Amino acid sequence: MISTYPVVSGRYLINGDWKESNETSNIINPANKSEVIGKVGLCTEEIVNEAINAAANAFKLWSQSEIQDRVERMKAAAWELSKIIEENVSLFVRENGKTLVEAKKDLLRCVEVMNGGADELLKWWNPELLQGNQKVQVRRRARGVTAVITPWNSPMILTFKRVIPAVLAGNTVVVKPATNCPLTIMTCLKVVAEYFPPGVINIVTGSGKMIGDKLCSDSRVRTIAFVGSTQTGKDIMKKSSGNLQKVYMELGGNDPAIILEDANLDEEAIKRLRISILKAAGQVCSAIKRVYVQESRYVELVKKLKKEFERTVVGDGIQPDVTMGPLNNKAQYDYVNGLIERTEKAGANVITAGIQLNPEMWDQGYYILPTIVTGVDQQSEIVRAEQFGPVIPILPFSSIDEAIKLANDSEFGLRASVWTENEELAVEMADRLEAGAVFYNNHTIFSDLALDFPGLKESGVSRETRHCGLEFFADSYGFAN
Incomplete structure (x- = not known):
């Protein structure tokens, strides 16, 4: 204290x-x-x-x-x-x-x-x-x-x-x-x-x-x-x-991550994906807020990301073992909880994962466990909104053209990422994505703080x-x- x-x-x-x-x-x-x-x-x-x-x-x-x-x-x-x-x-x-x-x-x-x-x-x-x-x-x-x-x-x-x-x-x-x-x-x-x-x-x-x-x-x-x-x-x-x-x-931002069929989904890649979603409990404009994955890798990605989320230790950030803290304020906490509840009532599959560091103190803070949402479509509120919390919808796609169309279907255009082993293809896709910056096999900030790029649209x-x-x-x- x-x-x-x-x-x-x-x-x-x-x-x-x-x-x-x-x-x-x-x-x-x-x-x-x-x-x-x-x-x-x-x-x-x-x-x-x-x-x-x-x-x-x-x-x-x-x-x-x-x-x-x-x-x-x-x-x-x-x-x-x-x-x-x-x-x-x-x-x-x-x-x-x-x-x-x-x-x-x-x-x-x-x-x-x-x-x-x-x-x-x-x-x-x-x-x-x-x-x-x-x-x-x-x-x-x-x-x-x-x-x-x-x-x-x-x-x-x-x-x-x-x-x-x-x-x-x-x-x-x-x-x-x-x-x-x-x-x-x-x-x-x-x-x-x-x-x-x-x-x-x-x-x-x-x-x-x-x-x-x-x-x-x-x-x-x-x-x-x-x-x-x-x-x-x-x-x-x-x-x-x-x-x-x-x-x-x-x-604001509603950043998409596009994961192609040939993407490397090893432990390190999944860790990068988790950090890009859950940094600051998801309260980052340029965090991943939508994941589109080629349908042949859909089940695999959901399973691996859930396993990674399960390792997340949620609690008071002052504790050194904690890897994700609370949401910052009541208004944001109520909004994210309400969004999750409405999504579940609409028939989506809501998967919570993670470790409560101090379960007896859970209700004393604005804590929400990392949450994966499946069974939603492009028009679902959880996909359209900027969640600004530790919740991520995952949607399958069948073709690259479809993935780009879905990613661009937003009033926002802050950041995006493409996950593939084909860098040339990633560049081609970046030229078509409506975002101020596109990252390759990551979703982060520029390591050189002298650099910055504006968001597009709103x-x-x-x-x-x-x-x-x-x-x-x-x-x-x-x-x-």
């Missing part, structure tokens, strides 16, 4: 000052609903406006700062943050529900983003001379105040992948973390903010709708970086249109990047003579 709250508990950051919020709400441990981890401040409209003011004022000087100065500050902040990673892993587990391994990996990636972004800035910021009859330079400049709105499922890396390039590009930021999981973000950003002038990094917490409305309606906010649901993304697009703000969005609004996202937070302009 944590005996004291983190120093950021119930506070917000404006212009370098951490201020106490008059109103707060509790942040609970999803593995033990009786444990309060800390408080989250409920900021008012006046406070949000104060944060925008601070960011706008700080932008005037920060946008004119030397590139080398930004790099040195970021490198120093990264070094300082690296020294407190270990002591904050348990805090992240307790407020988010990840396992110790998942939590530590996310925190270390934040340091990696800081160092990598600083290195990329030195490569990318320099003027680029275009070839042609006229001498034309492509030059970059900061955009202005950036709003960073991030979710509860992977809050650390998703926040840092936006805050860090925005600041390095010369912008100032107003960060709005998820209300039920803000403490580790704020603790880490507290360390980072101390290496930058007051007002460069500001943090407000509370009502997502109110804060989102304020950020989208203020003409001083020039960029909105949002990660969350597709519906909220649509609302932000509408609200930001009045000021023609630049929007950078990573939204899965996002952005463009591919090779420079840690710096492109999203700067304007390019031409200088000609």
Whole structure:
């Protein structure tokens, strides 16, 4: 148990000052609903406006700062943050529900983003001379105040992948973390903010709708970086249109995995498949959420995946033996349970597997065992929806054309994967799949965090990047003579 709250508990950051919020709400441990981890401040409209003011004022000087100065500050902040990673892993587990391994990996990636972004800035910021009859330079400049709105499922890396390039590009930021999981973000950003002038990094917490409305309606906010649901993304697009703000969005996903007849389904491949489905209890936009398998391998795959799921140890992520933690919050827990119940009532075959680490504590947390669903079709709710939980439907297909048609039959287009021994065929299929990225015999993230690719359709609004996202937070302009 944590005996004291983190120093950021119930506070917000404006212009370098951490201020106490008059109103707060509790942040609970999803593995033990009786444990309060800390408080989250409920900021008012006046406070949000104060944060925008601070960011706008700080932008005037920060946008004119030397590139080398930004790099040195970021490198120093990264070094300082690296020294407190270990002591904050348990805090992240307790407020988010990840396992110790998942939590530590996310925190270390934040340091990696800081160092990598600083290195990329030195490569990318320099003027680029275009070839042609006229001498034309492509030059970059900061955009202005950036709003960073991030979710509860992977809050650390998703926040840092936006805050860090925005600041390095010369912008100032107003960060709005998820209300039920803000403490580790704020603790880490507290360390980072101390290496930058007051007002460069500001943090407000509370009502997502109110804060989102304020950020989208203020003409001083020039960029909105949002990660969350597709519906909220649509609302932000509408609200930001009045000021023609630049929007950078990573939204929902319903990622398909296509397993062909010649796929290698050995122990290692099945393990990769399991991790791609159950990481963070399935609460990942780019997790596998639908599996299509060639009918000749259908029975084999279901049997092997069930056996792999049976090894999953579900419990409080703070326990080192746990390989899957709880869902993050009651709303998501109720939604996933309801989805499973409706699917079973509709006649599907629902297979639960896994080990309850502490059965006597099971009802104290938002726990759901890994679940395989068979006997459903393409129009079933469990196939159409973004489950965002440890549940996976498996459907057979007879031909590659059918598999591609089924995989593309979704409003989402975030990621996809093809599992086959024929890499040339996998490339051909990737050209036909409507996804921002297609993985071969795996379904993961890019190991190089400088790389990213946008989702298609309703899965996002952005463009591919090779420079840690710096492109999203700067304007390019031409200088000609």
